Amino acid sequence: xxxxxxxxxxxxxxxxxxxxxxxxxxxxxxxxxxxxxxxxxxxxxxxxxxxxxxxxxxxxxxxxxxxxxxxxxxxxxxxxxxxxxxxxxxxxxxxxxxxxxxxxxxxxxxxxxxxxxxxxxxxxxxxxxxxxxxxxxxxxxxxxxxxxxxxxxxxxxxxxxxxxxxxxxxxxxxxxxxxxxxxxxxxxxxxxxxxxxxxxxxxxxxxxxxxxxxxxxxxxxxxxxxxxxxxxxxxxxxxxxxxxxxxxxxxxxxxxxxxxxxxxxxxxxxxxxxxxxxxxxxxxxxxxxxxxxxxxxxxxxxxxxxxxxxxxxxxxxxxxxxxxxxxxxxxxxxxxxxxxxxxxxxxxxxxxxxxxxxxxxxxxxxxxxxxxxxxxxxxxxxxxxxxxxxxxxxxxxxxxxxxxxxxxxxxxxxxxxx
Numbered sequence: 001x002x003x004x005x006x007x008x009x010x011x012x013x014x015x016x017x018x019x020x021x022x023x024x025x026x027x028x029x030x031x032x033x034x035x036x037x038x039x040x041x042x043x044x045x046x047x048x049x050x051x052x053x054x055x056x057x058x059x060x061x062x063x064x065x066x067x068x069x070x071x072x073x074x075x076x077x078x079x080x081x082x083x084x085x086x087x088x089x090x091x092x093x094x095x096x097x098x099x100x101x102x103x104x105x106x107x108x109x110x111x112x113x114x115x116x117x118x119x120x121x122x123x124x125x126x127x128x129x130x131x132x133x134x135x136x137x138x139x140x141x142x143x144x145x146x147x148x149x150x151x152x153x154x155x156x157x158x159x160x161x162x163x164x165x166x167x168x169x170x171x172x173x174x175x176x177x178x179x180x181x182x183x184x185x186x187x188x189x190x191x192x193x194x195x196x197x198x199x200x201x202x203x204x205x206x207x208x209x210x211x212x213x214x215x216x217x218x219x220x221x222x223x224x225x226x227x228x229x230x231x232x233x234x235x236x237x238x239x240x241x242x243x244x245x246x247x248x249x250x251x252x253x254x255x256x257x258x259x260x261x262x263x264x265x266x267x268x269x270x271x272x273x274x275x276x277x278x279x280x281x282x283x284x285x286x287x288x289x290x291x292x293x294x295x296x297x298x299x300x301x302x303x304x305x306x307x308x309x310x311x312x313x314x315x316x317x318x319x320x321x322x323x324x325x326x327x328x329x330x331x332x333x334x335x336x337x338x339x340x341x342x343x344x345x346x347x348x349x350x351x352x353x354x355x356x357x358x359x360x361x362x363x364x365x366x367x368x369x370x371x372x373x374x375x376x377x378x379x380x381x382x383x384x385x386x387x388x389x390x391x392x393x394x395x396x397x398x399x400x401x402x403x404x405x406x407x408x409x410x411x412x413x414x415x416x417x418x
Contacts, residue, residue: 011036011379012372019046022393022400024377033376033404035392040235040347043262044307045393051265054303058296067095067293074298081305082273085244087253092279095271095293099234099260100128102270103197105287106256107132109274110195110228113281117152118188120180120196120227122159124205124383127197127232136197139204140383155188159202160214163340163351169211177217190225195256197230200246200344206382207342207349207389209241212250219252228255228278234270235347238262239308239394242318242345249344262394265304267297313394320396321345327405328390335412337363346396349389351382359384366415367408374414376407 017027022045024034037043044051058074065072079093094109096102107119119136121127126139135151137143144150157180160172167175184190196218202208222229231254236246240262243249247257255278260270268291308314325341325348332338332350337360339353352364364386371378371388381387392404 011368012377014372014377021045021048022396031375032372033392033400033407035390035404036377036379037262037391037393038266039379040240040261040391042266043238043240043394044265044304044311044313045395046266048265048303048307048395050307051300051303054299055267055296058299062295064291065295066290068288072295072298074295074302075293077302078298078305081302082271085305086273087245087257089253089275090257090273092276093271093273094279094282094287095269095298096289097268097270097291097294097297098128099232099258099270100130100133101289101292102234102258102260102272103127103133103136103232104130106197106230106258106272107136107195108286109256109272109279109282110230112283112286113278114194114226114228116192116194118155118193119153120155120157120183120188120193122198122202123156124159124161124202124208125197125199125232126202126204127199127234137204139202139206139381155183157183159198159205159208160211161208163208163342166357169213173211173214173217176214177221180218180221184221184225190227193225193227195228195230196222197232199232199234200236200249201241201347203235204381206351206387207347209342209344210250215247215250215252222255230254230256230258232258234258234260235262236344238304239314239317240345240347240391242314242321244314246344263304264297264301265307267294267300269294269297269301308394311395316396317345317394320392320398320401321348323398324348324390324392324401324405327401328408331405331409331412334409335416337416338412343389346392346394347389349381349387352386352388359386361386363415364388366418367412370414371408371411374407374411376404376411378408 121136127133127136160176162172237259257273328341340351352360
């Protein structure tokens with residue numbers, strides 16, 4: 001009898017039978033508020049009617065038109081639609097399936113385009129589990145352990161973490177940029193550095209937003225040294241942070257943008273975007289893949305972008321994110337074990353700490369489990385697993401936010417009282 005790998009662990013005990021909007025239902029038809037959104041994937045909610053209709057229609061006409069063999073209309077439509085929301089000048093796209101693949105494609109492009117080998121990433125960043133993307137990841141040792149040696153040519157610089165160090169944002173940014181400058185003269189010469197890759201908000205690393213001044217500082221150094229700036233928007237893109245792209249909070253422009261997760265409402269699809277001149281420096285044959293740009297996924301992505309636009313979901317993410325943050329702060333005020341509430345838009349987190357400021361993984365784990373028991377599905381993150389994050393679909397309403405805050409308050413009380 002075959003079974004799933006024993007190292008695959010579910011974050012919640014739910015056996016999902018169906019999904020609708022912000023809710024999942026188990027086989028006994030118990031309803032759960034899903035504030036995981038498939039790790040930020042179901043941006044338009046579960047089974048949005050317009051996404052379902054687009055996918056069903058496409059399945060009946062063309063499921064797989066391998067896009068380096070033949071071209072198909074859904075991918076052309078998607079490229080046109082993305083052109084309406086991508087930063088100015090990022091007008092060439094390459095499609096693959098997962099965030100990890102897109103990260104690998106971005107690194108491949110950066111190295112070929114510059115003729116340089118090194119990539120600078122940041123402590124706490126998560127960029128994927130494949131060998132190249134994993135080499136750029138330092139959100140936790142579980143991604144890197146037992147598989148070394150990792151891909152060479154990667155150097156890590158500190159990310160500006162205010163809460164961890166007890167610093168102001170200005171102090172954290174000054175430190176992080178200063179250490180990056182030091183790295184460029186001690187570890188990775190600019191002449192050897194192809195790209196800097198960064199998440200606008202650390203994902204698995206603890207939902208820590210990059211201050212605008214930090215991203216502006218990265219852009220300045222990239223320009224000064226001829227280094228490419230890669231923005232990993234796998235989780236922050238498509239409205240998640242209350243702006244269409246997470247880097248828009250800093251008003252900068254990347255050289256390469258990576259998108260995935262919320263792009264197709266649950267269908268596997270990712271892409272990198274770059275300018276025509278930069279993308280043309282990729283070596284012939286370096287971009288391809290069997291399933292990239294799948295016709296059904298592309299049709300679902302077009303429908304997703306239409307729903308995001310027509311239902312004003314970016315604005316809703318900002319509005320409901322503010323409401324959720326306010327509610328989480330109230331819960332934290334009642335429970336000092338929550339040391340920090342942070343994030344952007346509908347990408348928010350609660351960090352659990354002991355009275356002396358150490359990570360409190362035990363209470364975070366209890367609160368996470370208690371929330372699921374009460375009908376609220378959440379995820380943990382952070383290197384110590386002491387951060388509980390909330391990532392509801394962008395369609396979430398004020399009433400649903402209030403319901404979630406109420407359930408969360410009860411769950412934290414359960415955890416503290418255990």
